[in-house]
Amino acid sequence: MKRKRIAYRPVGDDFSPMLISTSYDMSLFPGHTSSILTGTTRSIIPPARLVTFSTLVFLVSSATAVVTGILVITRSSALHSALFLILNFLALAVLYLSLQAQFIAVIQVIVYAGAIMVLVLFVIMLLNLREENHRCRSFPRRHLAGILLGAGILLIFVQAIIAASVSYPSSLARNAAEIGTSSAIGDLLYRSFVFPFEMASILLLAAIVGAVVLAKKRFP
Amino acid sequence: MPSLTWYLTLSAVLFTTGVVGVLTRRNALIIFMSIELMLNAVNLTFIAFSAFLGDGRGQIVVFFVMAVAAAEAAVGLAIVIALFRNRRTVDINDVNVLKW
Numbered sequence: 001m002k003r004k005r006i007a008y009r010p011v012g013d014d015f016s017p018m019l020i021s022t023s024y025d026m027s028l029f030p031g032h033t034s035s036i037l038t039g040t041t042r043s044i045i046p047p048a049r050l051v052t053f054s055t056l057v058f059l060v061s062s063a064t065a066v067v068t069g070i071l072v073i074t075r076s077s078a079l080h081s082a083l084f085l086i087l088n089f090l091a092l093a094v095l096y097l098s099l100q101a102q103f104i105a106v107i108q109v110i111v112y113a114g115a116i117m118v119l120v121l122f123v124i125m126l127l128n129l130r131e132e133n134h135r136c137r138s139f140p141r142r143h144l145a146g147i148l149l150g151a152g153i154l155l156i157f158v159q160a161i162i163a164a165s166v167s168y169p170s171s172l173a174r175n176a177a178e179i180g181t182s183s184a185i186g187d188l189l190y191r192s193f194v195f196p197f198e199m200a201s202i203l204l205l206a207a208i209v210g211a212v213v214l215a216k217k218r219f220p
Numbered sequence: 221m222p223s224l225t226w227y228l229t230l231s232a233v234l235f236t237t238g239v240v241g242v243l244t245r246r247n248a249l250i251i252f253m254s255i256e257l258m259l260n261a262v263n264l265t266f267i268a269f270s271a272f273l274g275d276g277r278g279q280i281v282v283f284f285v286m287a288v289a290a291a292e293a294a295v296g297l298a299i300v301i302a303l304f305r306n307r308r309t310v311d312i313n314d315v316n317v318l319k320w
Binding site: 054055058072089098111116151161168196200208 | 264277287300
């Protein structure tokens with residue numbers, strides 16, 4: 001019997017680098033409030049390796065975001081584009097988490113990767129499109145123009161980022177873990193931004209009515 | 221810890237990807253998705269500045285951007301459906317009534 005060979009590895013001290021690094025990241029900010037993770041972990045790995053872990057998270061998720069972003073705009077099937085866009089949103093949610101914005105990360109997964117992309121996928125499958133570009137040349141001139149324009153825009157962006165980078169703070173703010181919680185966001189939203197919040201609700205109502213009117217079966 | 225410059229550069233790359241998508245693709249749905257890509261790149265910039273500067277208002281802006289994106293998704297997809305119903309296409313080269 002081969003079943004007896006399956007051995008479950010216990011989650012030991014050397015087997016949970018993510019939790020340990022979280023405790024390290026939190027310990028950078030003395031004012032943090034979440035003690036769930038820090039209470040259960042011990043820091044047994046020297047800090048030098050843990051800094052590279054957060055860098056590793058950034059590199060992996062940003063590479064995922066860039067690659068899936070390029071795949072979104074290069075796949076000929078809209079369905080494949082939509083699926084890669086969901087992956088892109090998930091990678092961005094990981095990046096938001098690495099910036100301690102927990103509420104926005106959850107909203108990103110629920111609203112963007114959940115609601116909006118389900119709507120897009122629903123429309124794609126409803127329309128049941130064929131592949132596009134079957135009558136075009138293999139590399140139209142607008143692709144070249146678009147890529148050149150995009151390169152120019154990227155150049156301007158990067159130049160501006162580098163030119164302003166002397167005034168950037170070098171690390172996360174001290175209260176970065178606090179301002180990302182849902183209580184902090186709700187406090188700001190219902191105190192200082194209550195009027196824009198109501199405006200957003202009216203906007204969403206108008207969008208619902210507009211969508212129903214536009215997608216109705218027949219125009220009068 | 222990655223610095224703010226890394227996040228901003230990543231955001232610039234993602235935004236440029238969205239711009240190139242809008243400029244090169246002719247499928248209305250893929251253009252729509254490229255716009256979502258650009259909105260998310262801007263959201264990443266807001267979150268990065270919010271976390272590095274310690275100001276929660278950046279995340280509020282992201283919240284509103286998401287609300288606007290949801291409204292835009294509903295209306296935009298309804299327009300795409302209405303377009304497909306009337307013209308049997310979502311290729312924006314075929315929708316050139318306003319072209320000069």
